[in-house]
Amino acid sequence: MKIRSFFGKPGFYLQKAFPRFCAYCYLTVQKSVQHPYIKRYIRNFSAEKGPKLPLCVSFETINKCNGTCAFCPANTAFDKRERTVMPPEIFDKAIDDLKNAGFNANLVMCINNEPLLDPLLTERLEKARRALPDAKIQIYTNGSLLTPEKLDEFRGLVDKIIINNYTEEYALNKNIRKLVEKVNDEPEQFSGTQIIVEIRYRNAVLSNRGGLSPNKKAVRQQKYPCVMPFSDIAIYSDGSVGICSCDFSGVLTLGNVKESNVIELFNGEKYARMRESVIKTGRPDCGICEVCDFVGRSNTRLKAIKRKIRGERPYFG
Numbered sequence: 001m002k003i004r005s006f007f008g009k010p011g012f013y014l015q016k017a018f019p020r021f022c023a024y025c026y027l028t029v030q031k032s033v034q035h036p037y038i039k040r041y042i043r044n045f046s047a048e049k050g051p052k053l054p055l056c057v058s059f060e061t062i063n064k065c066n067g068t069c070a071f072c073p074a075n076t077a078f079d080k081r082e083r084t085v086m087p088p089e090i091f092d093k094a095i096d097d098l099k100n101a102g103f104n105a106n107l108v109m110c111i112n113n114e115p116l117l118d119p120l121l122t123e124r125l126e127k128a129r130r131a132l133p134d135a136k137i138q139i140y141t142n143g144s145l146l147t148p149e150k151l152d153e154f155r156g157l158v159d160k161i162i163i164n165n166y167t168e169e170y171a172l173n174k175n176i177r178k179l180v181e182k183v184n185d186e187p188e189q190f191s192g193t194q195i196i197v198e199i200r201y202r203n204a205v206l207s208n209r210g211g212l213s214p215n216k217k218a219v220r221q222q223k224y225p226c227v228m229p230f231s232d233i234a235i236y237s238d239g240s241v242g243i244c245s246c247d248f249s250g251v252l253t254l255g256n257v258k259e260s261n262v263i264e265l266f267n268g269e270k271y272a273r274m275r276e277s278v279i280k281t282g283r284p285d286c287g288i289c290e291v292c293d294f295v296g297r298s299n300t301r302l303k304a305i306k307r308k309i310r311g312e313r314p315y316f317g
């Protein structure tokens with residue numbers, strides 16, 4: 001188990017003291033570091049013949065969160081979505097589509113939600129693990145509902161769990177501290193799963209998430225190319241398919257798993273139009289994209305892009 005934080009304790013308190021300045025620096029540095037790789041990845045992607053596979057498929061199997069992060073539209077004070085749990089047949093259909101296409105990259109159980117609120121999560125993971133043995137299955141969670149027993153349940157099903165310890169002071173939340181103690185006491189019990197605890201400032205200012213972040217508003221049009229239409233599929237609890245976790249309001253919906261094959265959608269006309277728009281203007285042709293300052297990839301996810309460029313299996317770092 002690793003415990004980490006962006007630039008450690010000083011980074012945490014800098015974010016707290018100068019949230020907007022830190023967000024500006026972070027996005028500026030990310031852009032300059034990532035730009036060459038993203039441009040190259042998009043170029044290679046466009047030159048590739050035949051049907052393509054995404055680097056990452058994310059599922060929102062329940063559209064609710066119990067978190068209070070100031071930057072996130074899914075926080076309990078902001079989110080007005082009606083609670084929906086993804087029906088098992090929708091999840092199974094999406095997984096079958098991925099299996100039939102030979103998907104073997106990153107499968108993430110989280111978009112704008114807390115995945116452990118989903119009562120069917122373990123069954124879904126079992127299904128995904130059986131169908132996609134080579135995919136890297138990952139859960140992003142705020143850790144509030146994660147117990148040692150739950151971790152045990154996920155054993156053999158999940159490759160990586162990222163526990164975002166959102167907090168206002170640089171410390172582990174009580175239940176996460178207990179979890180860390182448990183894993184450190186019995187490391188062999190949890191050895192099959194990479195577990196990472198990220199200490200994150202709950203009121204941070206990050207990207208504006210297509211102008212939908214509660215604590216950062218829309219910006220003028222960015223020219224920086226957004227990689228999401230070339231790399232990602234997001235599947236929401238009602239089966240609708242979009243391209244990006246910033247799309248909290250579902251305006252980038254390109255189809256529905258119930259009627260369409262997930263990989264055919266990724267290779268279909270609507271995705272192609274978004275990509276053409278990125279190549280021409282830097283951003284997909286959509287209102288939220290025009291005002292979005294999202295860089296597109298975390299460092300962990302950038303590793304998948306680098307691996308893909310090198311011709312390796314494009315797992316996240």
Ligand code: SF4
Binds near residue numbers: 141
């Ligand atoms: S960032 Fe995650 S934990 Fe925080 S409110 Fe959003 S979905 Fe919930």
Ligand code: SF4
Binds near residue numbers: 210226288
């Ligand atoms: S521009 Fe922003 S909202 Fe649009 S696809 Fe990219 S990251 Fe998502």
